[in-house]
Amino acid sequence: MSFAAPALLAAHPPYPTMWIRLWCPGPDRLYQRAFTLVDPDAAAGTFDLEFAMHEHGYAMDLARTARPGDVVEVSVLTRDDYVRPDPLPPGFVMVADPASLPAVNGILPTLPDDLEVRLWLGRQHDGDEDLPIAPHPGLQVTWVPHDELAARLRDGLAGVHGWYGWVCVDTVQTRAIKELLRAATGAGKRDGHAMGYWTKGRSTG
Template sequence: MTETGVGGAKGIQGLILKAFGADDYRLTVTAPARYFTDHYVRLEFSGGGLLREKPYHPTMFLRLWFEDRQGRLHQRGYTVVDPDPAADTFAIEFALHEGAAARWALTARPGDALGATFLGSGFAIPEPAPEGWLIVGDAASLPAINSLLDALGRTTARGVPVTFWFEWVHDSDKDLPMRLRPHDTLHRVRRDPAPGAGIVEAVRAAAFDATGHFGWVALDTAQTRAVASVLRTDYKLGRRGVKSQAYWLETRCPS
């Protein structure tokens, strides 16, 4: 059994989190990894008391601790997937890129332990219910998006429609698990960093008066800002009508 980031020195990042009242947990891998594609893997965990102490909400995330090649600990945020609060179990899905998190996920086995920190990640479905949702994300934010889709309901009668722009990189990304419902709309957009191309322009080109809708955006830092701005202005959602969260920096791949 291996243990990563469990009780070890977490440096300045750990001190800052503790100062803000964060709580630490010891997660344990409970099953062999499930590969959806060669770039996307799911691991099952027991939560070390996490879900018994922290109420679950859609898009809830943890800060997981991984060792770099020099043995230093770094934290990265990952969404809690398919939680079972009574059993204190859940999954984490990793979009695999070069980095400490991907290296750990590729070698993790049942019984391995992983340090996690919870600092609160509150998000509530807006009330009254929006007329529709505009969601923009990629493989890194797909677990959070799926948790939103679950919360919005799996049938037309139970949920308002979602328009989802998904930025893809690998051909196999089309096989990723998306919990879309029959009345939802999916637009796949290939990642393209060139000016005037890519997902920012795709969202802008489809703009309409979406007053009464709600926007949720999670891409790299620069694109998150740009798409959120488009939704607030071109789609007329305003500042309160958009929730945005950068999942990784545009200057490097997410870990």
């Protein structure tokens, strides 16, 4: 879905993985939901949002019923965001799903060509594997059933010591995978990036 918001982008210059909170109408009040800016163009004052569609939720209602010209309120937070590591490690191991693919697609073009990237993606629906992934010469992509991400990663993390770990999937698996990545990369508590994007079986509230 495409948005025009010149004042927002002028006040908050976009950066890779920048996200905003959409205030989505519910039956009694507005509910905030986080979405990642796709292809933000500060000069034109535009950006897109990509919605990983699931059965129900106020953000889904908004996405399904939006019409050209509709207006939505948003808030901008810049907290707990991904910060590109400096110096860069030899590789990135990233774990994502359709909801966090916009963030992955924001990061990949910022990484040098000689950096290795192992991207694990959780498949939720038929056709997920056709979702566009930003090209990168060092990218290796592995799709697995979403619920098996943590289990499959246990055996798939050889040779990533010293790499940067990034995981943004459902909260339960994010927690487990964060520990797996920390052990495999040898990262300290503050290294890497891990954020639960949604909670299985529970509305964001």
